[in-house]
Amino acid sequence: MASTGQELRRKLRENSIFTTVGVGDALMAKIADQTEHIDGILTSGFAISAHQLGLPDAELYTRSDNVYVVHNACAVVNKPVIADIDTGYGNAVSIIRSIQEFERAGAAGVIIEDQISPKRCPICVDETNSILPVEEAVGKIRAAADGRINQDTVIIARTDAMNPEEAIRRAKLYRDAGADLVQPISKAFNTKEQMREFVKSVDAPVSLVIVGWLEQLTFEEIEYIGPKIAHFALATVNAAHAAATNAVKHIAMKKTMRNMPVEQTNHTRLVQFLGMPAISEMEAKYLPDEKKVFGR
Incomplete structure (x- = not known):
């Protein structure tokens, strides 16, 4: 069974950078769990939508769909699981029910974003979705912090603000509302230096999803930026898609499993x-x- 919020907090204190891998099902979660030097598991909204529905990450799955994946992942792993719970599936009142559902499923932490619902993943579209008025977004974080069953459950507040100054402003407000970590989106920044400035300015631990241009950074460059958590959110779904595509193409052409072009x-x-x-x-x-x- 997955580790608790208390264990996640302990590991966050110990690790210079807490490394997670994004997964969309229990099999990928189990692979990450049994791989040395991976600290935790992120149930990624992108990966869940891809693995479970074969669709893009546009909040096309329900809260129950997401909880089901998190529950199955938590049942077969020992490392802490951080659940991507999108917009929290409603307003500040709804989010209390949401965070409790994910806690009961076994999540040690959750990520909540400030887009309007239904959200659209920034890496799926050229232009990001609208974000909530800051007062409403702050209320949702405050409700999540007050409403969680276990006060050790880690709350990560993500802002999709595209302006770096606005991202910093919102991150500080979410921190004050009860978020344990804050998380920007990679599209809001163009350079490592800009991201480093965000980390230095928010006065809170930062969670960073390594997608888009960040995927080309070395570990030393990620260290330079200075996040507390680095989520390699798309690693398994991208690799699985490429490997499965090549395997199926080989069978289509050769009608045999011999000499498969990917490792089996x-x-x-x-x-x-x-x-x-x-x-x-x-x-x-x-x-x-x-x-x-x-x-x-």
């Missing part, structure tokens, strides 16, 4: 990774001997 996990190894040995142990412990029951 051995079936026995995959079954073991998924946990079949533990299932077999439980069967031996709890199920009657089939020979005695069925006479064979």
Whole structure:
């Protein structure tokens, strides 16, 4: 079962940069969980929409759809899970129900953004969506902070403000409203120096999604910017799409699995990774001997 908010807070204090990988299903979450030097897991809205619906990240899935993915991911991992809960699925009152649902699913933290609903992921469109009036956005963060079941649940407030000065202003207000970390979008900045200035100005730990132009940065450059969390949100969905596309094209052309152009996990190894040995142990412990029951 996934780690708690208390454990996430402890790890955030210990790590210079807390590294997560974005996932859209339990299989990818389990891979990230069993990979050394990955600190936590982000259930990415983009990845969830892609993996579960085959659609772009435009809030086309419901809160229940999102909670279902988070619940399944949390059930098979030990590392802390941070859930991308989009706009919180409603107003300040609705967000209380939302954060509690994700807490019950096992999330140690949540990311809440200040776009209007339904949102549109900034990396899916040329122009970002409208953002809420700052008073309403602040109220939503305050409601989330007051309404969470466990006060250790980490709240990350994301602003989609495109103007760096406005992003800083909003981040400070969200911090004062109860956010534990603040998060800008990469489109609001053009250089590492601008992002570093944001981190230095907000007087709060910063969560940073490594997408767009940030994907070309080295780890040393990310360190220079200075975030507390670095989310590699699209790593698994991008890799899975490329690998699966090449595998399916090979079968379409060759009608064989031989000489696949992408690496294949051995079936026995995959079954073991998924946990079949533990299932077999439980069967031996709890199920009657089939020979005695069925006479064979």
